[in-house]
Structures are given as structure tokens and as C-alpha cells.
Amino acid sequence: xxxxxxxxxxxxxxxxxxxxxxxxxxxxxxxxxxxxxxxxxxxxxxxxxxxxxxxxxxxxxxxxxxxxxxxxxxxxxxxxxxxxxxxxxxxxxxxxxxxxxxxxxxxxxxxxxxxxxxxxxxxxxxxxxxxxxxxxxxxxxxxxxxxxxxxxxxxxxxxxxxxxxxxxxxxxxxxxxxxxxxxxxxxxxxxxxxxxxxxxxxxxxxxxxxxxxxxxxxxxxxxxxxxxxxxxxxxxxxxxxxxxxxxxxxxxxxxxxxxxxxxxxxxxxxxx
Amino acid sequence: xxxxxxxxxxxxxxxxxxxxxxxxxxxxxxxxxxxxxxxxxxxxxxxxxxxxxxxxxxxxxxxxxxxxxxxxxxxxxxxxxxxxxxxxxxxxxxxxxxxxxxxxxxxxxxxxxxxxxxxxxxxxxxxxxxxxxxxxxxxxxxxxxxxxxxxxxxxxxxxxxxxxxxxxxxxxxxxxxxxxxxxxxxxxxxxxxxxxxxxxxxxxxxxxxxxxxxxxxxxxxxxxxxxxxxxxxxxxxxxxxxxxxxxxxxxxxxxxxxxxxxxxxxxxxxxxxxxxxxxxxxxxxxxxxxxxxxxxxxxxxxxxxxxxxxxxxxxxxxxxxxxxxxxxxxxxxxxxxxxxxxxx
Numbered sequence: 001x002x003x004x005x006x007x008x009x010x011x012x013x014x015x016x017x018x019x020x021x022x023x024x025x026x027x028x029x030x031x032x033x034x035x036x037x038x039x040x041x042x043x044x045x046x047x048x049x050x051x052x053x054x055x056x057x058x059x060x061x062x063x064x065x066x067x068x069x070x071x072x073x074x075x076x077x078x079x080x081x082x083x084x085x086x087x088x089x090x091x092x093x094x095x096x097x098x099x100x101x102x103x104x105x106x107x108x109x110x111x112x113x114x115x116x117x118x119x120x121x122x123x124x125x126x127x128x129x130x131x132x133x134x135x136x137x138x139x140x141x142x143x144x145x146x147x148x149x150x151x152x153x154x155x156x157x158x159x160x161x162x163x164x165x166x167x168x169x170x171x172x173x174x175x176x177x178x179x180x181x182x183x184x185x186x187x188x189x190x191x192x193x194x195x196x197x198x199x200x201x202x203x204x205x206x207x208x209x210x211x212x213x214x215x216x217x218x219x220x221x222x223x224x225x226x227x228x229x230x231x232x233x234x235x236x237x238x239x240x241x242x243x244x245x246x247x248x249x250x251x252x253x254x255x256x257x258x259x260x261x262x263x264x265x266x267x268x269x270x271x272x
Numbered sequence: 273x274x275x276x277x278x279x280x281x282x283x284x285x286x287x288x289x290x291x292x293x294x295x296x297x298x299x300x301x302x303x304x305x306x307x308x309x310x311x312x313x314x315x316x317x318x319x320x321x322x323x324x325x326x327x328x329x330x331x332x333x334x335x336x337x338x339x340x341x342x343x344x345x346x347x348x349x350x351x352x353x354x355x356x357x358x359x360x361x362x363x364x365x366x367x368x369x370x371x372x373x374x375x376x377x378x379x380x381x382x383x384x385x386x387x388x389x390x391x392x393x394x395x396x397x398x399x400x401x402x403x404x405x406x407x408x409x410x411x412x413x414x415x416x417x418x419x420x421x422x423x424x425x426x427x428x429x430x431x432x433x434x435x436x437x438x439x440x441x442x443x444x445x446x447x448x449x450x451x452x453x454x455x456x457x458x459x460x461x462x463x464x465x466x467x468x469x470x471x472x473x474x475x476x477x478x479x480x481x482x483x484x485x486x487x488x489x490x491x492x493x494x495x496x497x498x499x500x501x502x503x504x505x506x507x508x509x510x511x512x513x514x515x516x517x518x519x520x521x522x523x524x525x526x527x528x529x530x531x532x533x534x535x536x537x538x539x540x541x542x543x544x545x546x547x548x549x550x551x552x553x554x555x556x557x558x559x560x561x562x563x564x565x566x567x568x569x570x571x572x573x574x575x576x577x578x579x580x581x582x583x584x585x586x587x588x589x590x591x592x593x594x595x596x597x598x599x600x601x602x603x604x605x606x607x608x609x610x611x612x613x614x615x616x
Contacts (some may be wrong), residue, residue: 001379002375003376005376006372006373006375006376009368009375013364013368013369013371013372014361014364015363016299016363078356087361091359091360091361092357092359092360093359093360093361094327095356096416097373097376098326098498099325099327099352099354099373100377101377102326102343102345102347102348155366269327271322271327271328271466272288272318272319272322272328
């Protein structure tokens, strides 16, 4: 319990968490607002659409726009989680940490749990931003923002859960790659370039498409139940997707697996 | 009153790959005394302390505090206070830094204000550590060690980077802690740095123990000579010769091959020669430390302590005389040392 309190303070006593939270909110709000406005305008002006480009139906619009909080914003909780661990290595803070509590596994799982909570908090911020900006934009063009639909709120709940798991994945990743710069580069490169390309290419073939649904981003989209790829990939065969609970389990599996590997490697190493 | 516990290191060996940092090291540190843990950079001091604190796994041997390994201590920060390297998160304030670890160790919040005051950094406690000077960081590191009001203090190079006022302060502080019955272990690569504050010494070199005992036993070994002067030097020389003492003339008197100044004084008194100066030569302490630890920069004196007498005579003069009476002033610390890194 004390260790959890200490790990909580470690996050709140530096500026990183709210800097990332602000960037997350601005980013997904701009995206949800902008695309919400674009799709809203298009749905009321079908003639203005680019020829031959199928656009999402009005029903699918709102979940897609709201889901940006996770489908686009998930990189922020990953970064927060990874930085929470790599910062300990970089600033050589494992020394006082392990002096205060020599039970290293307990410290790591406390961090895992605390970052899970901060990931959920990021999720709340993210969905407030997309519901506000995206819902506002849709409503502005006369599209129903479906705030009264329970499905909307289930999507929000699953999205917040996904954000929480992503932060825990960041913790695992940070222990596997304790070098802070390397960890940041890997997070950005994988989430922004490598995985999108993999998912796109894998969708071209039935067998690889089966494998690709287990990629963390695909599992996350399955959990949330909204994917930008499902829309932007139109024209392509629709990518196969896990059930939402399967996606959640796969995603949580990544978090636990990375953390176990990191514990067995860097976390148990001599602190010199 | 916090309980001082003995520190015991038994047959400790630590290898990093094929580099042996510490080999078959054994020593004991007693409560109620300040013990200097000395050796040149790279001798294995920090490795030994990290093993003792459960941060590094030993290849062989044990290191215990009150008979228990650090990781098995019930409430570690309240038993042992340790500062290894003055590193902090630059974006966190000193107060928050202490709050994090006090929370982890279950130490009550009011104690944070107390240790900030004890170490004299309460006025900067709410500033981020990134802007701290090395001296302020050292004080914060010490504040961390005092959080649990522990009976055992383990400090790695605590004097590094402190200004003269800070050095004077910490010397007195260490003595005060030991007088309370606490165990105080202080590492340094310079004997002169801790010479005035330590009671015992544990000297290691290249990972092996070379000497352990009281500081005065080291002084006796290192100073087999006395210095004597008289208004009548010829009569004094005759008296020394008559007493069968070997001596050589120095700038401020005769350097006599006799470790007990009382015998020298008795020889002159027996001959009715006046004495204007009489004391044990103390300049040999640092020399003998450097000799013990091997091929350090000051090892020009030769392999065994015996030839040191010639060497001392040869460069007898201001250096020998000043350090003979007064221990080196705090301000005379070579400034270059303060920025040196620590051994691995």
C-alpha cells in the first residue's frame, strides 16, 4: 500500500503526466472536431463528396470520431508508462527506490497498477475531448451525436479500459527497454509507422490478416470497437477483428508479458 | 534512541563479467564509532557498499547489518540510512523527493521538515533539484539518509563537492551521530578528507583488504619518528647521540628515529638540554595510506615503510612541518578532487 502511494507520488510530483495529458487532449480534440465537422458537412452535402469514395454511414460516424481518444491517442499513455520506468533508470533513482523497499517485484507491480490508473485517467480526458469536440461538431451539422445511446457510453468505457492497459504496456516496455531515448523511439516508430503498415499489408492476405488481428493496435481497436482502418481501408477487404473482450485480453496479455520479461531482465539486475 | 548495529562483511567477492571488483573481503564496523572506508578510486568501495545495501548481488560471501542482509530488514530506512550517489529527478523538488521515499518506507510526514532543517536546505526545499549545486545535492542526499532516524549510516563520498563550510559541518555531524551510539561508515578516496572525523579505518585496494584498525594505530605505524628542537642544537645533538638515538637534521629541528616523543624528551632532559619543540611526526599518515593502497600517485617512497624515513628527511621542510602540528585545513583540499567521479 505504501509502495502504491509512493509510485503515485512519483507521477504527480513531476510535470510529465499533465504535459502529456494536455497534448493528448488538444490532439484528439482537434482530430475529433475536425473530422466530425468534415463528416458532418459531408453527410449533409452528399454531392460534395469525392467521386467514388464510399464514406462512413451516419450511424458509424459518432463511434469512429469518439474512438479517436483511444485509436489515435493511445500513444500518450504508452509514453507515460514507459517514461515512468525509464526515468528511474535514467536518473538512477532505482537506488533510493530499492533502499526504501528492497522487494523489487512489489515495486514493479505497484508501478504497473498506478500507471494503469493514470492510463484510465488519460482515457477520461481523451473521451471528454472527443465527445466534446467531435460531438459538438457533429451536432453543429445536424448529425445526432448519440449521447443518449447506451452503446456510446459502452464504447467510452471500453476505450478508457484500453487506455489503462496501454499505460501498463508502457511500464512493461520501459522495463524491457530501460534506455529512455530508445524506448521513446520504439513507441513512436511502432505505433505511428510500423504497426499501421503491418496492419495494412497483412490485410491483403487472409492468413496474415488472421495474425495481424493479434497486433496490439488491432487488439486495442477490437476492444474499443471502433477503428479508423475499418473506414479508411474501405476499398480493401474489411480487416478481420477479434471480439472486444478477446481484444482486451490480448492487450492485457502484452502488458503482463512485457512486464514479466522486463522484471526478469533489467529490473532484477545489479543497481550500480 | 536509534540502535547502532554492527556491519559485517564476510568473504565478499563480486565479479562483473571477468572483472573482479571485490575479492575475499572481510571486515567489521562497530557501532558508536565513525569508520572510514578508504581506498583509491576503483578499489571496490562503492561495489562493497552496494552489496551491503542489497543493490548488487555478491558472487560469493555475505554482507549483513546486525546479522541480517539488507533486503531482510523489517523497516530498512529506519535501520539504515544510506547515500550512494547524489542523483535525483531534476524536475522534482527536494521536499517531494523526500516525500516519495518517506511514503514508500512508511515514515511520518513531519520527519521530512525535520531532516530538511537538520541538513540546512529547508529554504530551497520547494525548488526543483535540477537547479541545485553539488553541495546542495549532497545535503539532500544526507537528508534522505536521515529520514528514518536510522542507527546505521552508510555514506559514499559524502564530502565530495562540499564547500569548506559544508565539510566542517559534516565532520562535526558525523561525530555527533557516532556519539549517539550509531554506526557510521564513510567512504573516501582521500584519507586526509576524513582523517579528522574517523575513529577506525578499513582500507582496501584493488578489491582486497589491506588494513583495518583504529586511526591511531595507523598513525603510530606511519610515524616512527619524532621531531625535537632545542635552543642549543649542538648540545641536543650530543645528548641524542649519547642516548643512542639515530637522527637527522631538519629545517625546524632534528628528526629522530623514535616513535615515542617521551623517550626523546627524556634523553635531552637527562643531559640537561632545553627543549623548544617536541612532537611526533605526523606527516607520514597520507604517505603511509598511499603506500598501503599500492601504486598510487604518491608511491615514490618505495615499497616498504622503512625507507620512508629517508624520504621524509629528504623533503623535510615546510610540508612536513605544517602537517606535523596542525591537521590540514579544510580549505587546503585539492579542489580537483571534488569533481572526480566515484569508483564503480
